Amino acid sequence: MIRHASSWGALLAVSSGLFALQCSLEGLGDGVRPSSQVDAGDAANDAKAPEAVFISGLPAPDELAIAPDFLYFTTARNGGMVERCPIRGCNGAPEPVSTAGQENPRGLSVGPSVVVGWANFDSGDVMIASLGTGASHWQERPIARGQLSPAGMAVRENDVAVWTNSAAPTGTPVVANRIGMGAPIIALSRKAVKPGPIIVPRETKDVVWGDANGLSETTLGGDGTDGSGACTFVASDAGVQSLVSSDSDPLALYWATSDGRILQTHRPDALDALQNCRQSTVETMASGQGVIASVALDGAFVYFTVSNGEKGSLRRIQRSGTDVETLLDDLNDPRGIVVDDAYVYVVVRGDGTIRRLVRYGT
Secondary structure (H helix, E strand, O other): OOOOOOHHHHHHHHHHHHHHHHHHHHHHHOOOEEHHHOOHHHOOOOOOOOOOEEEOOOOOOOOEEEEOOEEEEEEOHHHOEEEEEEOOOOOOOOEEOOOOOOOOEEEEEEOOOOEEEEEEOOOOOEEEEEOOOOOOOOEEEEEEOOOOOEEEEEEEHHHEEEEEEOOOOOOOOEEEEEOOOOOOEEEEEOOOOOOOOEEOOOOOOEEEEEEOOEEEEEEOOOOOOOOOOOEEEEEOOOOEEEEEEOOOOOOEEEEEEOOOOEEEEEOOOHHHHHHOOOOOOEEEEEOOOOOEEEEEEOOOEEEEEEOOHHHEEEEEEEOOOOOOEEEEEEEOOEEEEEEOOOEEEEEEHHHOEEEEEEOOOO
């Protein structure tokens, strides 16, 4: 016998589906929703099952970087590694990018030609890895050794790597290297004090970094002599924790300070600044936020993680300036954060996961 659903049951099922769809659509203006509340297929071509945890079981994950189709991250696996997963997911089995034994990898960065760079803070090795043309596995090599606690790194256009030596009392705390065998290290600045994050804003030859004295910049060529040419365009007694630039406006900068503030400014072009160094106007977007671990941008918001032990959180504030909004709370030591067209990804170091939230409200 074939059993048919009653007309009342069918009507109830349709009504429930319409109500759920209405709730989903109404939620689009309220903030970033955990992926557990949204079908991931609504935002990207992904698995149909709702997903709040992108990957779990990672040993002490820390930093994140994103490139088309892949999410890159650092872990403490096998003495320190760089790994990656496709954005569509990897079923808990990430692909190794580096070999084992990377000692406290920092400054994770992915260049436009899929060159991955990082700096091993404990050993002083500055590393890159690439797939190469037709390669089936990652090819890894150092581009510098014996660096002094390298903390920040960026890999950008023309296959240039820049990094900071956070423990260098003298010498070359901010340096660059063309990514090529035997390429010489170029001193960009010898005046930075405990430099940390460093960036090369998109489609520029400018290099911007944060240190104990504020924000400074120069060009990829330095001043061509002793590497002392740099302009400190934001003077501050609060250290810079995390630093990002806008893709749509490479002169727009957003950063977090060691005293729990989110700040923004519009920097001068580096070539102009080297000729006429002047202070930029700084706007305080938020203060009293606690220990800020990482900052990321999309077109409308500044996202940041606050790492207060097991009571950490993921927060955001509109780039035009509004009250701070908490998106996720009670996170066990949140760290790195990145944003793509569909999602916000955040490392929760204390429970070994990377969480994913659907972006909206932009």
